[in-house]
Amino acid sequence: MDAQNDVDATADPVDLAASPRGDGPVAPDGPPGAAWDGLLRGLEEKVAGLVENGLTRLGNELDTANRLEAEAAFAAGHxxxxxxxxxxxxxxxxxxxxxxxxxxxxxxxxxxREREAVAARLEEASLAAEKRTLESLRSRRLAATLGQGQGAAPDRGGDPELSEPGRFGGMNTVLARRLAARRAAAGN
Structure with a gap:
């Protein structure tokens, strides 16, 4: 057998493709064999690393471009x-x-923003409800003053003085006469 192709399994492994100074692969002397295989393996690893780094960089650039494109499309819609x-x-x-x-x-x-808008709408609704409540209280007081009882709405159609107060001197005159009649009936 050839001395170049003999392998001593008991000996320490030596990377023949590495430079003794540690600065990368060195072209071995002599005919092709294990030394050349080591050199090719080192070159393959280096090329694979360069390709992987290039693909990673390209993938990052593609992701960035896709992100910018998606952001532009989102901004166009919003x-x-x-x-x-x-x-x-x-x-x-x-x-x-x-x-x-x-x-x-x-x-x-x-x-x-939507929370602020809802808060503003709630404030408006609260003011409108307060206004309706005050109007309801006023109408109840007016109904009680006119003698129709607590909370009853005035029945202006049944009493000619209330349905057409203009013929009887106006609403204030009609109410004053009714109040005077009530006081007289109560003995005041």
Whole structure:
């Protein structure tokens, strides 16, 4: 057998393709064999690493381009997005909640706006309900003054003085006469 192809399993493994100075593979002297295989293996690993790094970088660039494209499409559908992004509001929301990305921060800002709008509508509804309640109390007082009992609405159709107070001197005159009649009946 050839001395070059003999392998001594008891000997320490030696990387023949590595330089004694540690600066990378070195071309071995002599005919092809194990030394050349080591050199090729080292070159293959280096090329594989370069290719992997290049593909990773390219994948990152592609992801960034896709993200920018998706962001532009989202911004086209949501005009407030660009305004909030440029005003720094999205950054502030993301700073408060680091789990959010820009789209999540946008929806958080929209939720905040909607809460403010609902609070304003509730305030308006509260004022309208208060106004209706006061009007209801006024009408009950008027009904009680006119003698129709607690909470009853005035029946203006049954009493000619109330249905046409203008013929009897006006509403104030009619009410004053009724109040005087009540006082007289009560003995006051």
């Amino acid at each position: 005009p407030d997005f660009a305004e909030l992004k440029h005003s720094g509001r999205l950054t502030a929301i993301r700073r408060d909640n680091p789990l959010l990305d820009e789209v999540g921060a946008y929806f958080a800002a929209m939720l905040e």
